[in-house]
Amino acid sequence: MRPDTPAAHTTEAERLLRTAAQYPGDREPLYLQAAAHRELAGDRPGATALYDALLSGEPANPLLIRALKAANLWEYGHEAEARAIIDGIRREKPTDATPWEFTAETLEAHDELEEAESTLTEAAGLLAKAPATDLPHPTRSLITTRHRIRRMLALEHDDWDTLADRLHPAAVPLDELHDPKRLWSLGSSDPAELQAEITRLRSELGTYRTALSRPFPVAVLHWPEPELDELLTAYPELEAEYPTYRAHLTDIEASLRELAQAGTPNLGIVRATVPSYEAFAASESTHPSNADLLPQYATTLAARGRAAAWPPAQDAACWCGREATYEECHGSADQD
Numbered sequence: 001m002r003p004d005t006p007a008a009h010t011t012e013a014e015r016l017l018r019t020a021a022q023y024p025g026d027r028e029p030l031y032l033q034a035a036a037h038r039e040l041a042g043d044r045p046g047a048t049a050l051y052d053a054l055l056s057g058e059p060a061n062p063l064l065i066r067a068l069k070a071a072n073l074w075e076y077g078h079e080a081e082a083r084a085i086i087d088g089i090r091r092e093k094p095t096d097a098t099p100w101e102f103t104a105e106t107l108e109a110h111d112e113l114e115e116a117e118s119t120l121t122e123a124a125g126l127l128a129k130a131p132a133t134d135l136p137h138p139t140r141s142l143i144t145t146r147h148r149i150r151r152m153l154a155l156e157h158d159d160w161d162t163l164a165d166r167l168h169p170a171a172v173p174l175d176e177l178h179d180p181k182r183l184w185s186l187g188s189s190d191p192a193e194l195q196a197e198i199t200r201l202r203s204e205l206g207t208y209r210t211a212l213s214r215p216f217p218v219a220v221l222h223w224p225e226p227e228l229d230e231l232l233t234a235y236p237e238l239e240a241e242y243p244t245y246r247a248h249l250t251d252i253e254a255s256l257r258e259l260a261q262a263g264t265p266n267l268g269i270v271r272a273t274v275p276s277y278e279a280f281a282a283s284e285s286t287h288p289s290n291a292d293l294l295p296q297y298a299t300t301l302a303a304r305g306r307a308a309a310w311p312p313a314q315d316a317a318c319w320c321g322r323e324a325t326y327e328e329c330h331g332s333a334d335q336d
């Protein structure tokens with residue numbers, strides 16, 4: 001894990017921009033991730049410059065980029081411009097949940113809770129007409145954000161809120177996580193203690209929001225069997241990571257389930273190949289036998305937009321490539 005300092009984020013942004021120069025076809029996801037790192041480094045004008053560079057071309061997701069740009073602008077004193085962008089996005093009624101969610105989160109971050117709620121309710125009406133469990137990940141995330149904001153507004157649960165509770169995978173129930181008043185039930189009568197609890201709770205919600213606020217998946221590597229054979233023949237040092245192909249597959253499913261259990265949203269699998277891994281090692285000026293490189297390679301593939309979302313639907317093909325549905329294959333309850 002890289003240290004979470006402004007300098008580290010600036011370095012990572014530069015690395016991603018170099019990768020974008022190498023892979024112009026993947027420029028958009030790489031620029032978006034570089035912009036996210038510039039924001040984390042506190043370089044908000046630098047992030048705006050990247051959003052503008054994308055918007056001046058023909059981006060695949062203009063509404064998403066505009067939503068990110070509005071969020072960023074509002075953070076450094078450009079409220080009027082941000083609001084104008086947000087109004088424009090709402091008028092265009094995005095068909096994907098993510099621009100809606102970012103827009104609502106920006107409003108929420110600036111205490112416009114009612115407006116955030118009405119934005120998400122409009123989106124839910126368009127994207128999840130009938131509350132159902134087989135919604136795509138971004139729509140589920142939107143329903144979860146809507147649940148949080150409605151809890152803060154002390155609104156009664158509706159069908160979408162009940163669905164959000166059902167979809168929530170982590171150990172802490174959503175109602176507890178999203179309950180701004182849960183600390184009162186702790187019964188402390190010391191105002192300082194309560195204030196500390198409020199601060200802690202806010203930062204917890206903030207972390208949760210940040211985790212949801214970026215479309216980039218947390219991705220694990222999948223080496224198809226011939227690629228894994230080739231990798232281990234060329235770099236036998238990596239055998240400690242990958243004892244057998246079967247164990248590799250089991251590991252992938254187990255790590256993703258663990259991440260999902262811990263409440264990590266937006267998970268994915270990236271397909272690794274030996275030539276692209278060698279090119280990545282060269283671009284990082286290191287040798288492919290260096291196992292520390294593997295997670296960075298996964299992150300870079302994900303930044304390039306190469307991740308397939310996990311889990312697949314129960315009746316969709318399994319991610320491992322075998323001719324079986326996910327439910328029959330690695331998605332079965334007793335996979336070994």
Ligand SMILES: [Zn+2]
Nearest residue numbers: 161165174175
């Ligand atoms: Zn609930």
Ligand SMILES: [Zn+2]
Nearest residue numbers: 318320329330
């Ligand atoms: Zn499988």
